[in-house]
Amino acid sequence: MDCNDDQESNGESLRDHRCCVVADGAIIVGAGPSGLAVAACLKAKGVPCLVLERARCVASLWQLKTYDRLRLHLPRKFCELPFMPFPRGLPTYPTKKQFVSYLEAYAEAFGIRPEFDATVGSAEYDRGVWRVIAEGSEGERKEYVSRWLVVATGENAEAVAPRIEGMGEFKGSVVHTSMYKSGDVYRGKRILVVGCGNSGMEVCLDLFDHNARPSIVVRDTVHVLPREMLGISTFGLSMWLLKWFPIRAVDRLLLLLARLALGDTARLGLNRPWLGPLELKSLTGKTPVLDIGTLAKIRSGHIKVFPAIRRFTKNGAEFVDGRLEDFDAVVLATGYKSNVPAWLKEQGLFSENDGLPKRPFPNGWKGENGLYAVGFTKRGLLGASIDATRIANDIERIWKTQH
Numbered sequence: 001m002d003c004n005d006d007q008e009s010n011g012e013s014l015r016d017h018r019c020c021v022v023a024d025g026a027i028i029v030g031a032g033p034s035g036l037a038v039a040a041c042l043k044a045k046g047v048p049c050l051v052l053e054r055a056r057c058v059a060s061l062w063q064l065k066t067y068d069r070l071r072l073h074l075p076r077k078f079c080e081l082p083f084m085p086f087p088r089g090l091p092t093y094p095t096k097k098q099f100v101s102y103l104e105a106y107a108e109a110f111g112i113r114p115e116f117d118a119t120v121g122s123a124e125y126d127r128g129v130w131r132v133i134a135e136g137s138e139g140e141r142k143e144y145v146s147r148w149l150v151v152a153t154g155e156n157a158e159a160v161a162p163r164i165e166g167m168g169e170f171k172g173s174v175v176h177t178s179m180y181k182s183g184d185v186y187r188g189k190r191i192l193v194v195g196c197g198n199s200g201m202e203v204c205l206d207l208f209d210h211n212a213r214p215s216i217v218v219r220d221t222v223h224v225l226p227r228e229m230l231g232i233s234t235f236g237l238s239m240w241l242l243k244w245f246p247i248r249a250v251d252r253l254l255l256l257l258a259r260l261a262l263g264d265t266a267r268l269g270l271n272r273p274w275l276g277p278l279e280l281k282s283l284t285g286k287t288p289v290l291d292i293g294t295l296a297k298i299r300s301g302h303i304k305v306f307p308a309i310r311r312f313t314k315n316g317a318e319f320v321d322g323r324l325e326d327f328d329a330v331v332l333a334t335g336y337k338s339n340v341p342a343w344l345k346e347q348g349l350f351s352e353n354d355g356l357p358k359r360p361f362p363n364g365w366k367g368e369n370g371l372y373a374v375g376f377t378k379r380g381l382l383g384a385s386i387d388a389t390r391i392a393n394d395i396e397r398i399w400k401t402q403h
């Protein structure tokens with residue numbers, strides 16, 4: 001393999017690129033929890049790797065794009081990365097700061113030093129190797145070459161902000177949750193939160209806690225479950241029940257317990273989907289909301305619920321039920337998407353439509369020609385750890401035959 005082969009790639013000569021690095025082991029794109037987990041698993045097996053990260057820190061989603069009050073949604077034992085438990089004494093749901101500290105310590109413990117400020121703009125399989133081109137914020141470009149390419153750019157790489165009619169006319173501020181830090185700046189203001197996933201519901205609570213006046217748009221059906229049931233985490237209870245009972249039976253039990261704990265959410269404007277929460281998650285990836293107190297504020301009338309927006313007006317929004325309401329600002333809790341189709345020139349493993357692996361868990365981690373995907377299972381950090389272990393085992397097998 002020669003880095004300096006004069007060849008055409010995307011219509012341009014690779015000689016245009018200032019520098020070329022031949023990676024000894026695998027190239028991992030993304031230094032979030034998934035990328036770090038693969039790097040650690042490879043290092044533990046003596047396989048070198050090079051991690052490319054567009055930000056200037058590890059876990060940039062957690063460090064730069066999340067709100068201050070965020071804690072892990074799931075208990076910490078389900079969020080540990082391979083080989084390293086959380087430090088003793090941490091709460092069941094560690095704060096974002098505690099989680100970031102854990103990830104920084106994880107990178108340190110395994111000697112993982114990503115190349116920061118390296119945004120991968122293209123990756124292509126070419127004559128037995130992956131050629132990856134990354135660009136820094138000053139416009140400098142580098143080419144990296146390896147037999148193995150691990151995609152760890154995440155399900156949440158880019159914010160999704162829908163265009164809604166009239167949005168340009170609205171004179172208040174509109175921000176995505178990736179830019180929202182705290183309700184402090186919204187004190188006394190009327191805020192419309194668009195989207196009722198875990199982030200939207202929690203942002204509403206944060207706004208209420210900061211004396212703002214939040215309303216939430218609930219366009220689709222949604223499963224809201226208490227974060228704990230029968231004294232244990234709903235997630236943990238579900239995992240345990242699934243070992244013994246079929247998914248539909250577990251769903252029926254969860255919904256019964258949720259009804260006892262939360263009452264009929266439909267009466268609050270939060271209609272439940274036809275499928276149960278776990279079956280829906282496994283078929284569509286849609287995560288149930290784990291309630292941490294928002295529902296009580298909806299019930300008490302402190303957080304208002306609205307259906308889908310028909311259009312924005314200068315001072316607020318008109319909803320599909322005809323109601324018109326004034327707002328000072330809008331927070332879009334409308335989620336994220338993968339950015340893989342924008343840079344990976346390959347159509348076997350990833351879908352062009354949503355940038356996620358075409359094959360569902362547990363079969364979406366491996367493609368052709370040394371290509372891997374980690375952290376795209378819709379199963380959070382637990383799924384990422386499972387992927388990471390598999391990928392490292394697979395690469396090690398080939399590595400060993402050659403070294």
Ligand SMILES: Cc1cc2nc3c(=O)[nH]c(=O)nc-3n(C[C@H](O)[C@H](O)[C@H](O)COP(=O)(O)OP(=O)(O)OC[C@H]3O[C@@H](n4cnc5c(N)ncnc54)[C@H](O)[C@@H]3O)c2cc1C
Nearest residue numbers: 030032033034054060072073074119120153154375380381
């Ligand atoms: C608010 C919120 C709360 C969550 N809570 C939990 C929880 O409690 N438990 C749980 O299991 N999961 C949770 N999740 C899911 C979350 O996706 C995972 O926790 C975790 O961050 C996924 O790790 P990842 O490494 O796959 O992706 P990310 O953390 O998104 O990391 C991907 C990295 O790739 C980098 N990158 C992207 N594109 C490029 C490129 N082209 N070139 C170079 N680098 C690139 C990004 O900058 C980023 O650093 C939560 C998600 C959100 C948004």
